[in-house]
Amino acid sequence: MQALPLAIMAFLLYLGAASWQGLTLLRRVPQRPALVRALGVLGLLFHLPAALQLIDQSPGQMPGLSTSAAVLTAIMIVLLLGVSLAKPVLNVAVALFPISGLALLLAVGLPSPERTGGMTPGIALHAMSSALAFGVLFIAACQAGLLGLQNQALRHHHTRGMVQVLPPLTTMERVLFELIWAGMVLLTLSIISGFLFLDNMFAQHLAHKTFLSLAAWLIFAILLVSHHVLGWRGMRAVRWTLGGCAVLLLAYFGSKFVLEVVLNHA
Structure with a gap:
């Protein structure tokens, strides 16, 4: 599957999770941490393959700015979802999820030109x-x-x-x-x-x-x-x-x- 559809799906899922958590902070909807985590995990299932495709475009080479941002935000979401199981940090998803989705879309639209050694x-x-x-x-x-x-x-x-x-x-x-x-x-x-x-x-x-x-x-x-x-x-x-x-x-x-x-x- 092409990276762009994967990135769009990841962005939409992240946006849905962040929107629900944001509305929770505004007390417009009830707290549903399981829903937010589930949408985040689904977003990751699209995010990670797209990030791997970006890395595979230059096999054996260090990623550049946009690809690094896409990979790093995926790591941050994994960390957030994991830590949120033990600590009350899920509200961070309001900011982190949309930033991650945008970083992935940017990486797909503007692939990194960097070429360095493995x-x-x-x-x-x-x-x-x-x-x-x-x-x-x-x-x-x-x-x-x-x-x-x-x-x-x-x-x-x-x-x-x-x-x-x-x-x-x-x-x-x-x-x-x-x-x-x-x-x-x-x-x-x-x-x-x-x-x-x-x-x-x-x-x-x-x-x-x-x-x-x-x-x-x-x-x-x-x-x-x-x-x-x-x-x-x-x-x-x-x-x-x-x-x-x-x-x-x-x-x-x-x-x-x-x-x-x-x-x-x-």
Whole structure:
């Protein structure tokens, strides 16, 4: 089956799941976590074959910007669906599912032009740990966004609507820091494996990715230490989480965007 019909089906299923969860937050429909997960899983069943087709277009070669985004969002959805079985994070689907569907459609419509060498086992470890780290920390950023909205609503004494559907504030904060801890472990593994298995982490085409990844690691490390020692929480934790994820986003996709879009057009 062609990648485009698969991508369209995945997008529609993701959109349906995100719409239901969004209406749940607005208290327009009852909570149906099993329905949202089922639609998400069905979306993955179309997403993964489409992503594999994109990778197969350049066998033995590293994917470029659009294909990387399609693969990474699939990994994030797998992580979200898995974590949601144990932690109350399914509300993140409101943002993650549509973003994933759009990323897949973009990848199918605009296949990546990048052509680089294949992966050794060490580089594969680096790539996988990097993808998992970004996936977990992106989910943490979405969780932080919901926590910020909840914090603001409670601060202004708005106790109706979304606030009544979300878990208690303390639970939201605990889950946020659990996600950040997990993401930090994976990000640390990614950075260490990069230094071990890549030829030169400070080469011209990797330098800014290395510096930004280290900067993101430092931001999250400061947040975790300050939370433990100084009791940082609430909106301060939200801002630092979103800031760290923004830096990590630049680290992961900035170089590919510059190389494939800016320099290519230039």
